[in-house]
Amino acid sequence: MDAELGDFLRSRRARIQPEEVGLPGHGRRRVPGLRREEVAQLAGVSVDYYIRLEQGRGPSVSDAVLDAIARVLRLDDTEQEYLRTVARPAATRRKSVSGPAPQKVRPGLRLLLDTMDKAPAFVLGRRMDVLAWNALGDAVVGFSQMPPAKRNMPRQVFLDPHARELYPDWPAVAAETVAYLRLDAGRHPHDRQLATLVGELSLGSENFRRLWADHQVKEKTYGAKRMMHPLAGELSMPYETLTVSGEPDQMLVVYTPKPGSQTEERLKLLASWTATPQTAGS
Structure with missing residues (x-):
């Protein structure tokens, strides 16, 4: 470090x-x-x-x-x-020599996700690993279709060949993703899994290498994101990111479509096409 x-x-x-x-x-x-x-x-x-x-x-x-x-x-x-x-970094160096403990989502948070049936929502952990989601979040982003070991937002943004189609504003999404990942790396400088992830992304994406070398850091708090869903069409969604109480390395991300908007109507249609709610986590 x-x-x-x-x-x-x-x-x-x-x-x-x-x-x-x-x-x-x-x-x-x-x-x-x-x-x-x-x-x-x-x-x-x-x-x-x-x-x-x-x-x-x-x-x-x-x-x-x-x-x-x-x-x-x-x-x-x-x-x-x-x-x-x-x-x-001295205090951090004394921690987790054998690696971080497995990330788990507590049952109450899973239940909260399932009750949020009008808004896509999911939980991110260290390295922006996707730990859990609700049915609408899965319908929008497709978490359940990702291999469990690869269920990670930076991997999706930089290594999924369909990412640029899903995110019309891909350059901005990519920059924000790297800026938060860099912040996480500063907080956990000896996370071997993060080092492996950075190596994988660096080998697989020239854009990631360039953005990583720029050393931008940014907290993930709130904003807006556009998505071009293959079934529902364009979705324009503000989002809020909340730190999970008692779990400082976990974030609850909730997309909050504007009431009465076209995006809200499209999400309702997408929800009606969604099968039995699925939540998952590691």
């Missing part, structure tokens, strides 16, 4: 132009954005200290220094959280 910290800092200073922080921008520059010595100067630390930090060989870094670097690099709240996580 030391390399992860350096890569993240380099990617973030590359996007800040000198003129934006009151520095002269004229003259030749070998790298885009700010130089390391400029970040150090603006953050109020020595150049040697910042270089050692970016190279992953510095001492334990204080909140004040991280706050100053975050200010200089104009990090948003999610990026600041990520910076702190990758800058202080």
